[in-house]
Amino acid sequence: MPSLLELLRPDRRLAMHLPVHGRGAALPPRLRRLLRQSPGSWDLPELPEIGGPLERQGAVASSQAQLAEAMGVDHCWFGVNGATGLLQAGLLAMAQPGDAVLLPRNAHRCLIAACELGGVMPVFLPVPFLADRGHAGSMNAEGLRQSLDPWPDPGRPISGAVLVHPTYHGYSAEIRELIELLHAKGLPVMVDEAHGTHLAFAAKRSRPLSALAAGADLVVHSLHKSAPGLAQTAVLWHRAQRVDHARLHRSLARLQTTSPSALLLASCETTLNWLFSHHWSSLYEDRRSEAINLVDDLRRRGVHIHASDDPLRLILATGELGVSGLDADDLCMRQGVIAELPEPLCLTFCLGFARHRGLAKRLLRIWRALALEGGGVPLTQIPDPPLQSTSIPELTPDEAQRRAHCIRPLAQCVDHIAAELICPYPPGVPLLVPGERISADRCRWLQSQHQRWPDQVPGMVKVLA
Incomplete structure (x- = not known):
């Protein structure tokens, strides 16, 4: 395994992830x-x-x-x-x-x-x-x-x-x-x-x-x-x-x-x-226009992209090809493109403020490679979580984490109070918060998430003893 210092050297892969300066290309x-x-001259107290x-x-x-x-x-x-x-x-x-x-x-x-x-x-x-x-x-x-x-x-x-x-x-x-x-x-x-x-x-x-x-x-x-x-x-x-x-x-x-x-x-x-500055205003409008044109071009060529209010976030609908965003991310890595956010049904790229020449061709090539892997059968949609009303945990998160707990399989957590956070990162949005009581429908939904995303959603959960 290379050291961290070795990993900070220049990288030929296309950076479609945060930070948005594109490995320095768009820094102020x-x-x-x-x-x-001089190295270190800026490292001051x-x-x-x-x-x-x-x-x-x-x-x-x-x-x-x-x-x-x-x-x-x-x-x-x-x-x-x-x-x-x-x-x-x-x-x-x-x-x-x-x-x-x-x-x-x-x-x-x-x-x-x-x-x-x-x-x-x-x-x-x-x-x-x-x-x-x-x-x-x-x-x-x-x-x-x-x-x-x-x-x-x-x-x-x-x-x-x-x-x-x-x-x-x-x-x-x-x-x-x-x-x-x-x-x-x-x-x-x-x-x-x-x-x-x-x-x-x-x-x-x-x-x-x-x-x-x-x-x-x-x-x-x-x-x-x-x-x-x-x-x-x-x-x-x-x-x-x-x-x-x-x-x-x-x-x-x-x-x-x-x-x-x-x-x-x-x-x-x-x-x-x-x-x-006015220089920024001009650069931002250029990048925004380029992003809109990129999405339009890819859609004309048959690439499925989910709509976003920010053209600088490109959400590839990999699930429509029968490929999870997690598997699509692996393929992108092999193709020399580093995406920002892989999820079970899609893969999000952060276009950022650096210029990416030839990006449309690379993404089209990736899409066609994914189509060959997917077999053309779309993945099933993820059902709405049972969180469609205002909810209040039974204990504050700090109270829940101070109490004695045990670890159980998800299937055995119905009606128990969570003692840990379940939160895929990124994006860092909690699916379960300490102090919440786990209802039967919540438990089933979490189990379905675990099947799709086992590295991020655990099958064993801490609950109050």
Whole structure:
């Protein structure tokens, strides 16, 4: 097995995965120049002139203040623990121990971890399921309205709500309407927009709309999943009307490193400044047009591609050929193309912001090779999960994981309370959360998922003893 250092050398394979800078090809120009300088010259501590995201003085504080003003919000913080750390800090700033928060069923697993850390009860809101693709779609206003009527009663105060927009696959929510509905209920709203950073920097009339333009109180952007920064970089935008600044600052201090990488902080600053430039606007429109033309060309040639609201996410419908996305991913690897997200019924590519010459020909060749392997009999669709109504776990995730547990086969878990998270990664969307009681139909659905995805969905599960 080669060492990690050996694996970081240049690679001839086509990078259709995160980060979206395409192995450096689309990094902001100033950042590329920095990385060409003397090795290690950028590996610095929080020197007084540099500071850090939570410091009042220094270049970082100055940059954050300027960017907040440019974005039209009250505060901005850089993150070097990805969107994960900022989402967790935001949730813990909204909810006190013993409170509850509204989470969409397709919330990222890091938010469940935040509930564990803070003794918070998640109240799950249903999200449409796309059976022909085997994954969640996006939330709509009517669905949320029905979920909140009657108002969920977890036996404790509900102190905030989280939304996902867009999803990992690029499906956008009716974000303005959702935020307005939740604000009308008196709740602050945080939006996980990790996969939609580019929406905030597109033309003003562009659709889908960014959660920042839609009035969210907290928005977390990844700067490597949907912007061309280095991996592990992110930004949190804050409007102070509904979320207290001091509480948010304390929450960030609990979860952020005291030794942030100066290189990653510089990547945050440089990437955001690049996104505000007219050069970025031109590059983004070019890549977006190229992606739309690519999909149109492939469809004309008979390649089946699922629709997405983000043309930079290409979802290959491998199940229609009788091939799982997991097997398709193996074939792509052999063909020198690294995809982003294999699933039982599809394979998602992240086109990113680098230019990929000859991509249409390579994907067409892959599709034809898959057609030969599949035999032409489509795979059966994945049935909707029994999660189509608002649900409240019986115990908070932290309570469930502190209690004595045993391990049972899935088939013997009916009516037991889960003591562990079942969560395929990626995409990091939980299928079972600690504290939830496993009904018979939920058990059957999980068993079907295990048969399709045995490496990600275990056949043995921890439940309360």
